[in-house]
Amino acid sequence: MGVTSNKENWQAERSDVEAVVAGRHPDAFGFLGLHQVGADWVLRAFVPHAETLNAYTLDGMPLGHMIPRHAAGFFEARVEVDRRQPIRYEAKNAGGTWTLYDAYSFGPVLGPMDDYYIGEGSHLRLFDKMGAHEMEFEGVHGTHFAVWAPNAQRVSVVGPWNDWDGRRNPMRNRQGIWEVFIPVLGTGTIYKYEIVAANGDVLPLKADPYARQAEVRPRNASVVPDPTPFTWTDQKYMEERANHDWRRTPMSIYEVHLGSWRRRPDGSFLSYDQLAEQLVPYAADMGYTHLEFLPVSEHPFDPSWGYQPTGLFAPTSRFGDPAGFARLVNAAHEAGLGVILDWVPAHFPTDEFGLARFDGTALYEHEDPRQGYHPDWNTAIYNFGRKEVSSFLTNNALFWFETFHIDGLRVDAVASMLYLDYSRQPGEWVPNKHGGNQNLEAVAFLQRVNAEVYKQFPGAFMIAEESTSWPGVSAPTFAGGLGFGFKWNMGFMNDTLRFMSRNPIHRRFHHHDLTFGMVYAYSENFVLPLSHDEVVHGKGSLLTKMPGDDWQQFANLRAYLAFMWGYPGKKLLFMGQEFGQRDEWSENKALDWWLLDAPAHEGLRRLVADLNAAYRSLPALHERDCEPEGFEWVIANDHANSVLAWLRQAPGADPVLVISNFTPVPRSNYKVPLPKVGRWVERLNSDAGWYAGANTGNQGAIEAYPVEGRHLPAEAELYLPPLATIFLKFEPA
Structure with a gap:
């Protein structure tokens, strides 16, 4: 009819x-x-x-x-x-x-000021306006939906309540922002957007870019979140955090993939609450200062580890709901642990329900594949020059700090954002307006997001994974830098792992791999990363990178970790490496916790805990991590014996000598210059029996005696255990 x-x-x-x-x-x-x-x-x-x-x-x-x-x-x-x-x-x-x-008898929820700031690209509370928000409006309880789709003919909210029928809840168009208040709908409602493109095509249903919750994969609809405010009990931690200068504060980071740190007996994932009960006390007991999670933003594919996210505002539903994630962060803070999230603004996957060609056009990405397509990852690249896209990503960063009390974001693949010719051959990229290969729009975006984070959240910080020598990554924006607080030191990681993988008899010819890092050690504020990237894709675990028999592999790894903890810079270690995981990391199974029954593995775990304790308790080891006055070479050129020694120092603190012997040959009566005459206490020895070493050393202390005509006024004779690192702290009389 x-x-x-x-x-x-x-x-x-x-x-x-x-x-x-x-x-x-x-x-x-x-x-x-x-x-x-x-x-x-x-x-x-x-x-x-x-x-x-x-x-x-x-x-x-x-x-x-x-x-x-x-x-x-x-x-x-x-x-x-x-x-x-x-x-x-x-x-x-x-x-x-x-x-x-x-729904069509209600007025608009968004107001003229929202229109103005959204249009200007300066709205910093978009996460309160866009997406799905349960509320009472004009006397009726329901949910407000808002989404950006400026080139669409029609946008509708669809879900089980309307039989996924896009004719029934079309939205109001406000200059490209579509919105509707739908009465009755509330917490737990499953929804997507049906979008009719400008040419009349009905697109595949789209998840909400601003969704705060999503279905458990493989389903991918968005979910209206519970609007009940979370009750935080971390006020003391947050107040103390606001006063930290992290450059001069201990930062020892435990990098964790939540899906494979530990699992239930049946192989299923731990929940956020179970992680709060198990992971948090473990990391706190180990002496770490921060947990860093591989991306927790919603993602469809487990083997992507979260680095191809489709829901930037939604903690992944694999482990529970958003409140569960908040409880995990809260528990970490109560235990004195900060929480860092890996964050991925560098690219996004092209799943049809995601951001790709969202309204039928290249909305979030570039139309030109030379600018909008990542050949390495088969993903799309954000159009950082579009004000709406820059606002979307900036708001997302601010959202995690505000809504979940996150302490830091580690930004993934920054180099791929900075260079227009990243992984491209000549003719496959578009130069900037000056003819260069720098992505000026990405630079402006990174400067914007970093400046906003530091302005709005005292004590929070941003970390860049930037694999090139781009200048000023951790310099402030007002000085022309990118504005990050820290940068991963990929050079340190590559050089030192290359050195450690060599047979000790050949190390004398590659001594520079351990000394070269000091040439640029203070050009940025560095984090020293032994991350997940070093223990996947055929690279083996840290333990299996080490040469020699089983004893030598453990001794090498203990010496290397102690070397790193004594070296200037913040520390990061991927889960499992603290106890010598033998297998390469796999996201499909839990770590091999049973290894801790073996003394060598338990000894390595004890060493890492003690390294963290020494690093945190000795000001000389952390207060000048990012400044040259905190470091002084004592022995840098003993190539023949593969021995290095240096002083760590800080104003008003007792100096600490760090000395490493990277051969399996013990050295008796080894002379070491020192700055002070008197007693130097052995604060840590990686060869100690407590760590399953050979238990050789200096009987707990040495005496430094005065010398004349040397560059330092004192000297001591040490016993250097084989494949070992020692920390010696000066003890005033």
Whole structure:
């Protein structure tokens, strides 16, 4: 049956009715709901499956029987009201009666100031406005939805409540931002957006870019989150954090993949709450200062480890709901641990339900594949020069700090953002306006997000994984830098691991691999990373990188970790390496915790815990991590014996000598220059029996005696255990 004829003047045009029923009306809010037509107030509704429809005001006053105009469920009526107001319907068919509210009788939730700041690209609270927010509006409880799709003909919210029918909840277009308040819907509602492109094509259903919760993969719909505010109990931690200068504060980071750190006996994931109960006390007991999680933003594919996210605002549902993630962060803070998240603004996957060609056009990415496509990862690249995209990503960074009290973001693949020719051959990239290969728009975006984080969240910090020598990564934005607080020291990692992988008999020829790092050690504020990237894709574990038999491998690894903890810079160690995981890391299974039953593995774990304790308790080891006055070579050129020694120092602190012997040959009566005469206590010895070493050393202390005509006023004779590092702290008389 089609549209009835002989309509009155107040009734809708046949073409408008047909357009609504077909889901093609260009302005649903201008047509459906309550409107003045001349002197009359007219109510129009599209309610599929209804045979009769009666209208009421919010307080229950009857407005009359709606006249059917189309068998698909279009009704209208002239009603006696004097203003726009929410309307309730009673619908009926052969199966029964149901009640619903008219979403088109409500006004807009977004206001003119939102329009202004969104249009300007300067809105810094988009996460409060966009996406799905359960609320009470104009006296009715429901959920407000808002999404950016400027080139769409129509955008609708769809879900089980409307049979995934895009004709039933089309949204209001506000200069490219589409919004609608849908009564009754609330926590747990599953939804997506149906978008009709400018050419009339109905696109694959899209997840909400601002969704705060998502279904558990492989399903990928967005979920209306519980709006109940989380009750934080970390005020003491947050107040103390605000006063930290992290450059001069211990920072020892335990990098964790939440899905494979530990698992339940049946092989399933631990929940956020179980991680709070198990991971947090373990990391605190080990003496770490921070946990760093591989990306927790929602992602569809487990083997991506989170680095191809599709829901930047949603903690992954694999481990629980957003409140569960908040409880994990809260528990970490209560235990004195900060939380760092890996964050991925460098690229996004092209899954059809995600951001790719979101409204039928290259909205978040570049149209030109030379700018908008990543050949390395088969992903799309954000268009950082588009103000809406820059705002989207900036808001996402701020969201994690504000909503989940995150302490830092480690930004992945920064180099791929900075260089237009990253992993591209000549002719495969587009130069900037000056003809160069620097992505000026990405630089401006990174400067913006870093400046906003440091301005809004005292004590928070940003870390760059930047694998080139781009200048000023951790320099402030006002000085022309990118504005990060820290940068991963990829050179240290590569050089030192290359040295350690060599047979000790050859190390004398590669001594520079350990000394070269000091040439640039203070050009940035560095984090020394032994990350997940070093123990995957055929690289083996840290333990298996070490040469020699089993004893020598453990001795090498103990000496190397102690060397790193004594070296200037913040520390990062990937999970499992603290106890000598033998197998290469796999996201498909838990770490081999049973290894701790073996003395060598338990000894290595004890060493890392003691290294963290020494690093945190000795100011000389951390207060000048990023400044040259905190370091002085004592022995840098003993190539023949592969021995290095240096002093760590800080104002008002007792100096610490760090000395490493990277051969399996013990050295007796080894002379070491020192700055002070007197007793130097052995604070740590990686060869100690407690760590499953050979238990050789200096009986706990040495005496430094005065010397003349040397560059330092004192000297001591040491016993250097084989493949070992020793920390000696000066003890004032």
